[in-house]
Amino acid sequence: MTTTELSNRSDPIVVFTDLSVELTGYDRVELAGTGLIEQHYDTLLRLIGEREAGHLLQAAAEALDADRKNHNGEALRTRVIESKLYGPVIISLIKLWYLGSWYPLPGSYADVNGSTAGDVEHVVSAQAYREGLVWSAAGAHPMGAKAPGWGSWAEAPALPSA
Amino acid sequence: MHENLVTVSGGKSGSMKTTGTQTGGVQPSGGGKEHFDIVIVGGGIAGATVAKTVIEQAATRSPARHPRILILEAGRATAMSADKYDTYVQSYQQALAKVPNSPYPPTVSAPQPDVLDISRPVMGEDGTTKIPADNGYFVQMGPLPFGSDYARALGGTTLHWLGTCLRLLPNDFRMDTEYGRGVDWPITYDELKPYYERAEWDIIGVSADVGHQYYPGIGGDPAKYFKSKNTGKFPDGVYHFPMEEIPSSFLDEYLAKKSAGLVVTLKGDLGREYTFPIKISNTPVGRNSTPTPGYQPVGAVGNADQGQRCEGNSSCIPICPVQAKYNALKTLYELIVKYPDREPREGEKEKARVAVRSQCMASNVEHTQLPKKQGTVTGITYLKYSDDGSPPVRATVTADVYVLAANAIENATLLLASKAANSSGEVGRNLMDHPLLLTWGLLEDNAGAYRGPGSTSGIPAFRDGPHRSERTAFRVEIGNWGWNFPENAPYDTVHDLVGGAGTGTAQLYGRALRKRLGEILPNQFRIAWELEQDPEPTNRVTIDERYKDSLGMYRPVIHYDLSEYVRASLPWAAEASRQLFERLGIGAEVRRPEYKPGDYTHWDANDPSAVTYDGQTYWVRGAGHVVGTHRMGEDPEHSVVDGYQRSHDLPNLFIVGCGSMPTLGTSNPTLTMTALAIRTGDHIAAQLPTHTAAQPKEKKDA
Numbered sequence: 046m047t048t049t050e051l052s053n054r055s056d057p058i059v060v061f062t063d064l065s066v067e068l069t070g071y072d073r074v075e076l077a078g079t080g081l082i083e084q085h086y087d088t089l090l091r092l093i094g095e096r097e098a099g100h101l102l103q104a105a106a107e108a109l110d111a112d113r114k115n116h117n118g119e120a121l122r123t124r125v126i127e128s129k130l131y132g133p134v135i136i137s138l139i140k141l142w143y144l145g146s147w148y149p150l151p152g153s154y155a156d157v158n159g160s161t162a163g164d165v166e167h168v169v170s171a172q173a174y175r176e177g178l179v180w181s182a183a184g185a186h187p188m189g190a191k192a193p194g195w196g197s198w199a200e201a202p203a204l205p206s207a
Numbered sequence: 208m209h210e211n212l213v214t215v216s217g218g219k220s221g222s223m224k225t226t227g228t229q230t231g232g233v234q235p236s237g238g239g240k241e242h243f244d245i246v247i248v249g250g251g252i253a254g255a256t257v258a259k260t261v262i263e264q265a266a267t268r269s270p271a272r273h274p275r276i277l278i279l280e281a282g283r284a285t286a287m288s289a290d291k292y293d294t295y296v297q298s299y300q301q302a303l304a305k306v307p308n309s310p311y312p313p314t315v316s317a318p319q320p321d322v323l324d325i326s327r328p329v330m331g332e333d334g335t336t337k338i339p340a341d342n343g344y345f346v347q348m349g350p351l352p353f354g355s356d357y358a359r360a361l362g363g364t365t366l367h368w369l370g371t372c373l374r375l376l377p378n379d380f381r382m383d384t385e386y387g388r389g390v391d392w393p394i395t396y397d398e399l400k401p402y403y404e405r406a407e408w409d410i411i412g413v414s415a416d417v418g419h420q421y422y423p424g425i426g427g428d429p430a431k432y433f434k435s436k437n438t439g440k441f442p443d444g445v446y447h448f449p450m451e452e453i454p455s456s457f458l459d460e461y462l463a464k465k466s467a468g469l470v471v472t473l474k475g476d477l478g479r480e481y482t483f484p485i486k487i488s489n490t491p492v493g494r495n496s497t498p499t500p501g502y503q504p505v506g507a508v509g510n511a512d513q514g515q516r517c518e519g520n521s522s523c524i525p526i527c528p529v530q531a532k533y534n535a536l537k538t539l540y541e542l543i544v545k546y547p548d549r550e551p552r553e554g555e556k557e558k559a560r561v562a563v564r565s566q567c568m569a570s571n572v573e574h575t576q577l578p579k580k581q582g583t584v585t586g587i588t589y590l591k592y593s594d595d596g597s598p599p600v601r602a603t604v605t606a607d608v609y610v611l612a613a614n615a616i617e618n619a620t621l622l623l624a625s626k627a628a629n630s631s632g633e634v635g636r637n638l639m640d641h642p643l644l645l646t647w648g649l650l651e652d653n654a655g656a657y658r659g660p661g662s663t664s665g666i667p668a669f670r671d672g673p674h675r676s677e678r679t680a681f682r683v684e685i686g687n688w689g690w691n692f693p694e695n696a697p698y699d700t701v702h703d704l705v706g707g708a709g710t711g712t713a714q715l716y717g718r719a720l721r722k723r724l725g726e727i728l729p730n731q732f733r734i735a736w737e738l739e740q741d742p743e744p745t746n747r748v749t750i751d752e753r754y755k756d757s758l759g760m761y762r763p764v765i766h767y768d769l770s771e772y773v774r775a776s777l778p779w780a781a782e783a784s785r786q787l788f789e790r791l792g793i794g795a796e797v798r799r800p801e802y803k804p805g806d807y808t809h810w811d812a813n814d815p816s817a818v819t820y821d822g823q824t825y826w827v828r829g830a831g832h833v834v835g836t837h838r839m840g841e842d843p844e845h846s847v848v849d850g851y852q853r854s855h856d857l858p859n860l861f862i863v864g865c866g867s868m869p870t871l872g873t874s875n876p877t878l879t880m881t882a883l884a885i886r887t888g889d890h891i892a893a894q895l896p897t898h899t900a901a902q903p904k905e906k907k908d909a
């Protein structure tokens with residue numbers, strides 16, 4: 046992403062990135078490093094529907110703006126995370142970033158908003174698995190990828206600073 | 208003996224499940240029967256070891272003998288090049304449930320058991336099976352489901368083994384004499400020792416340090432237990448492994464420090480007290496490390512530079528991405544590269560020839576045996592399938608020597624289907640595994656979980672001793688992958704922390720979530736208490752007309768339970784764990800979704816593998832150690848094969864694999880099985896008739 050794009054706060058993918066930063070506790074550079082921002086954005090649109098994703102990102106953009114002014118995360122928490130409408134999607138989105146898998150939205154959500162064919166538990170892609178944030182949060186590496194090298198497991202563990 | 212042929216076409220197909228593209232008809236292949244020196248059924252480590260050993264030993268005969276060998280493999284030809292192998296790694300990464308068979312999809316025609324299919328049959332009041340659990344490949348008759356799987360693909364189950372390579376202890380070979388339990392083996396530890404050395408050096412490639420093997424029952428001196436007779440290779444008999452030990456994990460060292468000096472005390476029958484000094488011991492393993500002089504590690508198939516040393520991918524089960532861990536493809540690859548199945552080219556010296564045919568399901572052992580009499584094997588019939596809509600093609604091949612190496616359970620079903628080699632009535636019986644009890648806790652400190660090979664150390668203290676006359680021995684494996692096995696972590700840890708299942712609101716997110724995960728995940732640890740199972744004739748694999756697969760092969764029908772002798776060790780393992788956790792400062796009982804240092808062990812009664820003993824519920828898991836269905840022994844009335852794994856009934860048939868082991872001990876069985884297969888290979892090489900298959904002196908046709 047270029048600087049102009051980044052500064053364009055209404056661009057949905059920028060909103061998606063900013064929202065992801067708040068949800069995961071990983072900064073923009075770390076998330077970009079996974080190479081997954083666009084893939085996860087597309088996955089969200091595909092799995093909850095473009096209209097619903099549009100509403101979510103609109104609400105998120107407004108909340109993030111408010112939080113920027115007030116220097117806290119209150120608006121995001123009360124208007125998005127604790128929202129009946131968006132809350133369940135937020136849970137799936139956090140897990141998508143952390144685990145690389147999509148976890149389906151609850152029945153009560155689908156009753157109101159309908160569901161897409163893809164809204165079932167699945168590993169989104171091998172890359173999404175490998176880049177799951179849970180591994181670095183644990184100070185480890187994904188099982189079966191990004192081998193840390195011979196003998197690394199004997200060394201004292203270190204957590205990357207959060 | 209054509210009446211023994213499994214009929215797949217025609218009238219009998221009514222009992223057959225037809226799936227997918229399978230048409231059910233079988234085309235006979237045209238022409239006469241092909242003849243080989245040796246036909247081997249099964250392209251796993253057992254078959255590969257016999258092939259390699261026979262070839263190398265027969266070449267040293269005078270005059271040299273260069274056999275032509277056919278290996279029939281039921282599954283698909285797994286990747287024999289690095290790029291194709293990568294697709295299996297991808298398949299693992301994309302699998303939702305990362306179970307042992309997840310990277311290796313079965314074919315329609317060669318189904319395989321899967322741990323996801325384990326469910327419990329419904330038993331009647333009288334102890335008989337009311338409703339078998341037959342949702343997977345196995346037909347589980349109970350009372351307990353058999354909890355292990357295997358892979359049906361070229362390379363076999365070592366594709367997804369962990370690679371632990373412990374030798375048996377001397378007393379494991381004489382359980383009856385020493386403890387009045389089980390049976391004695393027809394061979395001793397000392398007799399098998401040279402073959403252990405060859406298995407460690409020539410087939411698997413084992414990394415370990417002799418000095419760090421603190422086993423009971425070896426007189427306190429590992430150097431003596433490992434002392435070699437091969438003084439040419441090991442001056443003064445001072446044995447060393449081909450590679451240095453794989454470093455112990457930080458977790459191992461942490462536990463060693465915390466448990467230093469701990470002596471576990473357990474109460475036995477009649478108030479007898481047993482004490483076990485706890486010492487953490489680095490585990491020998493078939494995983495590449497720094498070579499010792501004279502050894503060259505074997506890297507990835509088709510890309511030898513890769514996998515020269517373990518890189519800490521932490522996915523040995525189910526797939527080592529770089530093939531630092533041994534798998535049987537390595538041995539098979541060596542064979543097909545060194546001994547291609549073709550006439551020698553101009554100027555080339557004559558050498559052995561190996562043909563590997565995948566998607567060839569052995570369906571019948573043709574033979575002349577009459578009930579209670581000896582006979583001869585006259586051919587192996589197999590079905591070559593393509594799963595492309597065309598029917599499988601049936602063919603029969605002949606050989607001077609036949610070898611079954613299809614894994615303990617498949618060897619048994621094949622023999623039972625063929626009504627072969629079973630005068631003793633022991634085929635399929637004495638099925639054993641290491642029922643595995645898990646205990647797990649959250650440590651007070653960051654011990655660096657989720658790093659390194661699945662396990663690097665264990666606690667050998669309980670593997671031998673006088674307690675074995677009243678209850679079974681057990682091995683203790685320390686796991687490096689947190690709660691991956693008992694609690695599906697890190698997935699379930701994330702679910703717990705994010706929460707919101709009922710409310711639709713995430714409880715924890717952002718930096719707080721990231722931080723909390725860092726406080727919990729690296730502190731998770733688990734121990735597997737792997738119990739020795741004793742041989743019982745009622746634990747058995749049988750076949751039944753009602754249960755066949757899409758090719759018309761009999762599916763394994765399994766009766767399985769744990770004896771009183773095994774069950775009596777469940778409370779012992781649980782108590783030993785309690786004493787250890789207490790010492791680690793995590794004695795307090797805690798349950799998810801709460802997270803604080805403590806003992807998280809719990810066994811729910813509704814688990815398919817729940818076992819009760821003395822009013823307490825435990826669960827056991829399968830260890831993947833499928834053993835004992837064609838036991839070896841001197842007496843043909845009570846055993847299927849002799850000490851060379853030769854069938855008592857059919858002297859030109861060798862039945863190899865873990866199925867031959869009369870008792871299990873507490874070692875993972877593959878190293879011992881490989882040593883036995885080398886011994887068998889030597890024996891076959893010495894006995895092969897002097898003509899070669901290419902130019903048979905006599906026409907051997909049935």
Ligand SMILES: Cc1cc2nc3c(=O)[nH]c(=O)nc-3n(C[C@H](O)[C@H](O)[C@H](O)COP(=O)(O)OP(=O)(O)OC[C@H]3O[C@@H](n4cnc5c(N)ncnc54)[C@H](O)[C@@H]3O)c2cc1C
Nearest residue numbers: 249251252253281359363364369370371569613831875877
């Ligand atoms: C999860 C797991 C972890 C394990 N970890 C360890 C460990 O750490 N240490 C250890 O010692 N052991 C371990 N084991 C056990 C080990 O994998 C087996 O003991 C070993 O692979 C057995 O070798 P085998 O050649 O006899 O059988 P397999 O490896 O199963 O090979 C048999 C071959 O025969 C083929 N076949 C089957 N039926 C037919 C037929 N009808 N016709 C033709 N071919 C056929 C199969 O497709 C397969 O290729 C583990 C097992 C599992 C499941």
Ligand code: SF4
Nearest residue numbers: 517518520521523527
């Ligand atoms: S830790 Fe990794 S590199 Fe090492 S053997 Fe296991 S999977 Fe292979």
